[in-house]
Amino acid sequence: MSVISIDENDDVLKATDSYRQQRRNVVALYLLALLVMTVLFGWLLHEQYQQEIEAAESRITARANVVTEWAKGVFAQSGQALFGLTEILATQEIPDSDNTQLLQRSLENLTSYLPMIDEVGVFDSEGRLLASSRAGRDADIDISETRFFKVFQHSQQRELITPLYWSKSDQRYYLYHGRRVDTPTGDFAGVAVSNIVPEVFSESLEQMSVFDGESISLVDSGLKFIARYPIPGDQFPVGKQIESSETAQRLVSGDATFSLSAKSPIDGRERLFRIQWVGEYPMLAVVGIDLHELLKAWRQRALILSLVMLVIALLGAWGARHYLSRLALTYQLRQRIEEREQARAEAQIAAAAFQTHLGILITDARGCILKVNETFTRITGYSEAEIVGKNPRMFSTGLQNAAFYRRLWKGVIKAGNWEGEIWSQRKNGELFPEWLTISAVYSVEGTLTHYVATMSDISERKAAEQEIHQLAFYDPLTGLANRRLFMDRMGTALKELHRHQRCGALLFVDIDNFKQINDTLGHYAGDQLLQGIARRMGQMLRDTDTLARLGGDEFAVLIEGIDGSSAQTTQLAERIANKLLAILSEPIELAEESITITGCIGITLMSSGEHNVDDYLQQVDMALFQAKNSGRHTVCFFDPAMQAALLAHVRLEADLHLALANQQWQLYYQPQVNHHGTITGVEVLLRWQHPERGLVSPGEFIPLLESTGLINDVGEWVLEDACKQLVRWSEHPRLCELTISVNISPLQFRDDHFLRRVNDVFERTRAPLHRLKLEVTESLFLEARDDARDKMLALKAQGVRFSLDDFGTGYSSLAYLAQLPLDQLKIDQSFVQQVLESEANAAIVESTIVLAESLSLEVIAEGVETEAQQSWLLDHDCQAYQGYLFGRPVEAKAFEAMMLA
Numbered sequence: 001m002s003v004i005s006i007d008e009n010d011d012v013l014k015a016t017d018s019y020r021q022q023r024r025n026v027v028a029l030y031l032l033a034l035l036v037m038t039v040l041f042g043w044l045l046h047e048q049y050q051q052e053i054e055a056a057e058s059r060i061t062a063r064a065n066v067v068t069e070w071a072k073g074v075f076a077q078s079g080q081a082l083f084g085l086t087e088i089l090a091t092q093e094i095p096d097s098d099n100t101q102l103l104q105r106s107l108e109n110l111t112s113y114l115p116m117i118d119e120v121g122v123f124d125s126e127g128r129l130l131a132s133s134r135a136g137r138d139a140d141i142d143i144s145e146t147r148f149f150k151v152f153q154h155s156q157q158r159e160l161i162t163p164l165y166w167s168k169s170d171q172r173y174y175l176y177h178g179r180r181v182d183t184p185t186g187d188f189a190g191v192a193v194s195n196i197v198p199e200v201f202s203e204s205l206e207q208m209s210v211f212d213g214e215s216i217s218l219v220d221s222g223l224k225f226i227a228r229y230p231i232p233g234d235q236f237p238v239g240k241q242i243e244s245s246e247t248a249q250r251l252v253s254g255d256a257t258f259s260l261s262a263k264s265p266i267d268g269r270e271r272l273f274r275i276q277w278v279g280e281y282p283m284l285a286v287v288g289i290d291l292h293e294l295l296k297a298w299r300q301r302a303l304i305l306s307l308v309m310l311v312i313a314l315l316g317a318w319g320a321r322h323y324l325s326r327l328a329l330t331y332q333l334r335q336r337i338e339e340r341e342q343a344r345a346e347a348q349i350a351a352a353a354f355q356t357h358l359g360i361l362i363t364d365a366r367g368c369i370l371k372v373n374e375t376f377t378r379i380t381g382y383s384e385a386e387i388v389g390k391n392p393r394m395f396s397t398g399l400q401n402a403a404f405y406r407r408l409w410k411g412v413i414k415a416g417n418w419e420g421e422i423w424s425q426r427k428n429g430e431l432f433p434e435w436l437t438i439s440a441v442y443s444v445e446g447t448l449t450h451y452v453a454t455m456s457d458i459s460e461r462k463a464a465e466q467e468i469h470q471l472a473f474y475d476p477l478t479g480l481a482n483r484r485l486f487m488d489r490m491g492t493a494l495k496e497l498h499r500h501q502r503c504g505a506l507l508f509v510d511i512d513n514f515k516q517i518n519d520t521l522g523h524y525a526g527d528q529l530l531q532g533i534a535r536r537m538g539q540m541l542r543d544t545d546t547l548a549r550l551g552g553d554e555f556a557v558l559i560e561g562i563d564g565s566s567a568q569t570t571q572l573a574e575r576i577a578n579k580l581l582a583i584l585s586e587p588i589e590l591a592e593e594s595i596t597i598t599g600c601i602g603i604t605l606m607s608s609g610e611h612n613v614d615d616y617l618q619q620v621d622m623a624l625f626q627a628k629n630s631g632r633h634t635v636c637f638f639d640p641a642m643q644a645a646l647l648a649h650v651r652l653e654a655d656l657h658l659a660l661a662n663q664q665w666q667l668y669y670q671p672q673v674n675h676h677g678t679i680t681g682v683e684v685l686l687r688w689q690h691p692e693r694g695l696v697s698p699g700e701f702i703p704l705l706e707s708t709g710l711i712n713d714v715g716e717w718v719l720e721d722a723c724k725q726l727v728r729w730s731e732h733p734r735l736c737e738l739t740i741s742v743n744i745s746p747l748q749f750r751d752d753h754f755l756r757r758v759n760d761v762f763e764r765t766r767a768p769l770h771r772l773k774l775e776v777t778e779s780l781f782l783e784a785r786d787d788a789r790d791k792m793l794a795l796k797a798q799g800v801r802f803s804l805d806d807f808g809t810g811y812s813s814l815a816y817l818a819q820l821p822l823d824q825l826k827i828d829q830s831f832v833q834q835v836l837e838s839e840a841n842a843a844i845v846e847s848t849i850v851l852a853e854s855l856s857l858e859v860i861a862e863g864v865e866t867e868a869q870q871s872w873l874l875d876h877d878c879q880a881y882q883g884y885l886f887g888r889p890v891e892a893k894a895f896e897a898m899m900l901a
């Protein structure tokens with residue numbers, strides 16, 4: 001396995017890239033230098049070539065000029081001779097054929113001093129030969145039909161030279177130079193013609209010195225050779241036609257002088273020619289220079305330069321190659337060094353890795369242990385010497401079956417490795433969980449060579465996981481499932497329930513007065529109690545049931561998988577609940593005391609319906625609430641009606657929050673009378689004018705006001721409204737004596753701000769406080785008695801009076817009652833209404849009246865509905881009454897109307 005890091009791989013790749021880049025740069029540089037050198041040398045050679053050509057051109061131009069001038073001289077000489085001859089003939093008239101001898105002699109004289117003229121002849125106006133410088137010339141010669149003659153005959157042309165003309169009679173070429181002869185009167189008299197022989201020009205050209213490869217030619221207007229020098233071979237072919245369309249074209253286009261390169265028709269050598277007309281004559285001077293000869297020196301220089309370039313290129317190539325091979329060598333060396341470094345690093349890493357916190361075990365392909373590391377020894381307790389040569393099978397614990405190992409090896413063979421949790425054993429026999437990975441190692445050829453196993457002891461981790469699991473899902477005090485696990489089990493149970501169409505039951509168990517036990521015996525005892533209860537309930541329930549502690553003294557039991565009707569399930573759940581209550585009520589030893597407790601159980605049945613976990617929890621909660629409300633040691637099943645009531649309760653509570661702001665509160669007044677039947681005062685009773693439900697009774701909403709804390713605000717409103725009423729009545733002569741009794745909830749009274757709020761009301765209303773009576777109940781004095789008493793005293797000091805409401809229903813300490821600043825005892829209507837039927841009630845009422853008398857308190861009986869009841873009360877010295885007999889609670893207006901009627 002390679003242990004080269006990604007960074008190192010990057011370095012290797014970078015080095016390779018850099019090497020390749022350098023190699024490319026060197027090659028590119030060399031090619032660039034080669035290109036520059038080639039261009040430079042090429043330019044140099046081209047320049048030199050141009051110079052050679054230009055020098056040659058100027059040389060042949062000068063030579064052509066010389067030849068031209070010279071040829072012109074030849075024609076000028078011929079012309080002068082003819083001019084002289086024709087002038088003489090014009091003045092002396094042309095002799096007739098009979099006396100031409102004189103003329104012939106003249107002509108002979110003429111040719112003797114003009115060597116370029118072979119013959120001079122004179123023709124008459126009919127074209128017949130009159131005389132010739134050549135003796136014995138045939139007199140019948142007639143040139144009248146020649147174009148040459150006709151030019152003179154039909155025009156005023158004075159002089160004309162022909163191109164090369166083949167003389168049939170002489171069997172040779174001539175250039176004929178003719179001049180018109182006129183009569184003295186100026187008419188056409190004939191033509192004097194001189195025959196110029198081409199050889200004249202050849203001989204003259206021979207006199208010229210020419211360079212190697214240079215040629216000088218005279219060519220007629222029909223591009224036939226007249227003369228040339230030098231002449232290849234013995235004889236020059238005068239009249240040889242030159243086949244050069246380019247030359248012909250240039251001549252036709254009117255070029256008087258031009259240069260061109262062409263192959264010589266004479267010797268076949270490539271030449272640069274200078275061609276120009278010889279004046280006005282039908283002759284061209286052509287000077288050529290052999291390009292091969294001309295460029296000989298240039299070619300030599302080009303060759304030398306090319307050789308130099310080749311040498312430089314070769315040297316450059318050699319240098320570049322040398323540099324590249326050095327570069328390659330450096331790169332290879334560097335690579336080798338890096339490979340060696342990497343190999344060393346890998347070896348170090350491998351060695352370090354082998355001594356890792358993981359235990360490592362290496363076997364050969366047959367599973368024979370070859371090597372283990374120190375960590376392995378530390379984990380298992382086996383030293384390398386003890387284990388090498390053995391098979392790892394020795395670590396198997398038997399906790400994994402054969403199928404497990406089959407899967408394991410299948411994984412190793414198929415995927416090349418396997419990893420997982422497995423139990424192993426140490427040398428001392430201790431079993432421990434380990435995380436094991438097994439990798440198969442193959443050679444380059446693909447043969448299995450080794451197995452490498454790494455292992456880590458995960459016993460601590462497992463223990464920690466177990467602890468975390470325990471903390472997360474179990475109650476640390478009782479070891480029972482906690483709320484989270486219970487919810488989870490509920491979810492699973494519901495799914496099972498739906499799948500198998502079974503029933504289940506959910507029970508909530510609550511210990512009665514657990515708080516008191518905690519408060520009185522201490523939290524340690526409370527904990528012991530909870531542990532004891534948990535143990536007992538756990539022993540009683542089946543393993544398939546789930547018992548959980550949800551918090552505080554609240555336990556939950558989940559009973560699953562009940563096969564049967566809902567009636568059977570109900571019976572079973574009830575039986576279990578009763579058993580639970582029974583074991584709860586068994587005495588338990590706590591803080592060296594034997595305690596007996598009771599509990600309440602709420603039950604809801606679960607079936608495959610539409611309810612979810614939350615629904616069932618809500619239902620069982622309600623059932624428990626119901627059970628608790630029904631008294632101690634009770635079992636209650638969830639009842640949908642109960643749910644509806646609770647829902648209504650919840651809605652009512654929501655509406656209550658809006659009632660004050662929406663002015664939905666009203667005060668009703670119920671009269672209180674003395675034994676004469678005179679109304680002495682009223683009790684104000686709160687009513688809630690609900691927008692949908694109509695008038696709601698205080699029995700429904702006062703507990704809600706108390707549980708929500710709204711009682712303080714609403715109670716303050718009642719007091720303030722009552723005080724305002726007192727103020728209003730105090731101004732009315734027939735109402736000013738009335739007292740008003742206001743009910744004060746114990747919660748309201750106990751509030752820290754009660755006194756301040758009441759005083760604020762008094763401040764705001766300025767009510768006559770001696771007519772205000774506050775009705776308090778006995779429950780006010782169950783706790784924080786002194787505080788209640790202090791508040792009463794504070795108010796009493798301002799003139800406020802107190803009535804003890806519902807007297808007889810509580811557990812008041814009479815001794816303490818005596819210490820309270822009370823003014824009145826109010827006998828509860830439950831006693832009053834049964835006073836005639838129940839001796840016990842009558843006895844209570846009687847003793848209450850006596851007690852009030854002994855404490856110097858007034859006494860009033862409430863709930864008086866019949867005259868018999870009033871009569872009985874009067875007989876027993878109760879002289880104040882309240883009840884439907886004297887008037888139901890009514891609105892202020894109705895009450896006032898009744899009073900004033």
Ligand SMILES: Nc1nc2c(ncn2[C@@H]2O[C@H](COP(=O)(O)O[C@H]3[C@@H](O)[C@H](n4cnc5c(=O)[nH]c(N)nc54)O[C@@H]3COP(=O)(O)O)[C@@H](O)[C@H]2O)c(=O)[nH]1
Nearest residue numbers: 685686698699718743744745805862863864865882883884
């Ligand atoms: N803290 C506050 N408590 C209040 C306030 N207003 C009322 N209450 C308390 O609510 C309870 C129920 O009151 P209510 O429904 O108004 O019933 C009162 C009378 O209507 C009823 N009564 C009076 N005479 C008779 C009778 O002859 N027969 C009969 N069946 N009932 C009768 O008794 C209730 C008055 O009781 P009490 O206060 O004990 O004198 C009730 O406990 C009220 O105290 C309030 O503003 N604040």
